[in-house]
Amino acid sequence: MTTCNITFENNSMKIVHSGQSIRGAVQLNLNRDINVRGIYIHMYGGAYTSWRDRLQLCKTHADNEDYLNQRTYLVGATNGHIRLAAGTYNYTFNCKLQSSLPTSFEGKHGFIRYTALVVVDHQNSKEKTFSEPFTVIRDINLNYNPELRNRIIVEKEKLYKRSLILFCWCPDPIKLIIRTPVAAYTPGQVINLDIIVDNKSAVPISNFIALLIREVTYTKPRDSNDQRVERTTITKEIGDGCDKYKNKIILLNIKVPSTPPTDATASNLIKIEYYVHIIGTMPCCRANIRTNFPITIGTFPLRNNMTIQSNQMSNTNSPHSSRNGFSTSYEDDEPPIYKETVQSKGKANTNFKPKYAVFNHTTAYSRSS
Structure with missing residues (x-):
């Protein structure tokens, strides 16, 4: 079984402010040898809204908006060809956030969420994704x-x-x-x-x-x-x-x-x-x-x-x-x-x-x- 642990440097609560940089580490544990095109970390953040129409209950109004969409390869590339032996692998990452990112929020009809995703892009099977949510706060002084x-x-x-x-x-x-x-x-x-x-x-x-x-x-x-x-x-x-x-x-x-x-x-x-x-x-x-x-x-x-x-x-x-x-x-x-x-x-x-x-x-x- 493959496991993955995503940590933020000196930030166990995983709270960051817009405009800051996120530095962290990825520990990937493989229980068998695998062939991959690459392994990358995808920092994603966006909003989503959805609700049912008041007059037409079968109709749903939905929309989405992306704020953060940054992909960084830890090993390999889009068209890479790498064989990884069973064992433990450690990687580091660094992501600079825009100062305009809205604050994380969870609501009845929508949300604003941010997630760090580690994706193992297998060559011969479906990619495997590990996720770690985090809070972004837009400073309002x-x-x-x-x-x-x-x-x-x-x-x-x-x-x-x-x-x-x-x-x-x-x-x-x-x-x-x-x-x-x-x-x-x-x-x-x-x-x-x-x-x-x-x-x-x-x-x-x-x-x-x-x-x-x-x-x-x-x-x-x-x-x-x-x-x-x-x-x-x-x-x-x-x-x-x-x-x-x-x-x-x-x-x-x-x-x-x-x-x-x-x-x-x-x-x-x-x-x-x-x-x-x-x-x-x-x-x-x-x-x-x-x-x-x-x-x-x-x-x-x-x-x-x-x-x-x-x-x-x-x-x-x-x-x-x-x-x-x-x-x-x-x-x-x-x-x-x-x-x-x-x-x-x-x-x-x-x-x-x-x-x-x-x-x-x-x-x-x-x-x-």
Whole structure:
């Protein structure tokens, strides 16, 4: 029986960032002599989307897109002729990743996956393939976009009617102001919400619920009229309510779990965005008061009193960045740990879950949870 072990140099978790090089080793164990044209390693990465048509259930919409497709021969060539005796063979490989690779992701209607494949190309029989999945993370350094340092302020007003004499209905307002100190976070950080409630109505608010929701849009560029949107609640927090004719400030802390960063540009098939949804729960079958606002999830947190040099800002018009400058260095910060993603639902049967950077250090703009 032929076996193969693929390892990454100094990287047992097999997590790489776009723009980095993957160095590794292949150990191939042959239990018999074989004739091969060659043995090569194929570094492959791509996206795939698929869903059934809502009106024609027998019709499936599917598309795919390649991001990484690099083949390197370890021995032999396409038309080679080599006889390998039984035994153990060791090879090394090196693959430079493009800085534009999108982050690994597993979802309901599609995925972005990366795999290292070692292929034994037999001369007289079917080729044998060994695979090793790995995680790619596209760096999104929040410090590159100054607007993300601005606080979020959202206002919401809803009228609730109360009956007076002779069935005259008089509307009373409930006003909300929701604030966060900044507009962007990384996994491991806490989104601090201040909900300022001015309840002038005769209806009490039972409680407030804050949801962090990941919204994934699956598209099919060849048929842009059709798409699917998957919304997943990845964090839920419940806070106090507010009695009728009262004012109150409710504090809620939402911890961001391991999850891929916001990215609506790297992939043409899968776009990942986030928003916070606030629900004021009303009693007696009354409609709840709701509002939401977008939030950016990155891979490197906003620094305290950060000043970016002009040469670091060159060619950068968004928080997306390659691994250079301070985006790859944690010398002045506590380095992150890597955890498996939450709420991962792959399209195919696979035990692999991508891992993302989770930061545990506190910042000047966050209160303790």
